[in-house]
Amino acid sequence: MIDTHLHILPSLDDGVRDFEEAITLARQLVQVGYTQVIATPHVLGGKSFLSPEIIRKSVEQLNKILREQEIPLEVLPGAEIYLFPQLPRYVKEGRILTLGGQGKYLLVELPVLSLPHYVEKVFFELQVAGYHPVLAHPERYSYIMNDRALLEHWAGSGVLYQLNLRSLSGRYGSGPKEVALWLLKHHMISLVGTDTHHPSLENEPFLRELALLGDSLGEDGKDILMQRNPRAVLTQGAIQRTEFQGEFIRTKSRGKGNSGKKRWRLNFF
Ligand SMILES: [Fe+2]
Secondary structure (H helix, E strand, C coil): EEEEEEEECCCCCCCCCHHHHHHHHHHHHHHHHCCEEEEEEEECCCHHHHCHHHHHHHHHHHHHHHHHHCCCCEEEEEEEEEEECCHHHHHHCCCCCCCCCCCCEEEEEEECCCCCCCCCHHHHHHHHHHCEEEEEEEHCCCCHHCHHHHHHHHHHHHEEEEEEHHHEEEEECCHHHHHHHHHHHCCEEEECCCCCCCCCCCCCCCCCHHHHHHHHHHHHHHHHHHHHHHHHHHHHHCCCCCCEEEEEEEEEECCCCCCEEEEEEEEEE
């Protein structure tokens, strides 16, 4: 599998702090089946701008250590760009890394609390310049969560969506989980990222979420999101759609010891 979103480069952002943490995280990702990851440190416009050179250098250093320690994970350069009005100009000037440092897919994120007025203009200008904006975790923005028409509108205009894997298990609450399932159901998810910032306390993280993804889309659909579409992003191939097979519904457990406790189960239809 290929992870298209994580913060594995030491001390470049709020992700892993040092190479030791990066190595622990790399081992955990290998353990659950990842072979390649696209490192996507947060990139902001203005004074705290993180250049492609700094990111590429850090990727090189990490890959060298991973090879030395015989950890079979390849790290590719990328960025999670906090959308700013001058982004199209930065991109044209070669100052922004696309996903994998090759191709035309740009991972962007939006502010947590409110929608900036220039978002659609930036999406449009990027597309006119031949780039594909990929919006990270659309299910997690409170102002989008309640605006399904906006999600449909952007998807219709060619913006791609990348799901945060942890949203599937309700890690960010029931709202993001519900939107995540709605997006999957309406074939709007093209990529999935772990968006992991630190090594997990579990030795094998994401297994539950990967199983839920398989339950929702079938093994073929899961393969599209975890393998084929990331590969297409790196090789300029075609992005494929997935077919939805089931959804999670809220239910109450029965029996003693579980009285009234809510859990999630999978419902096929
Ligand atoms: Fe992120």
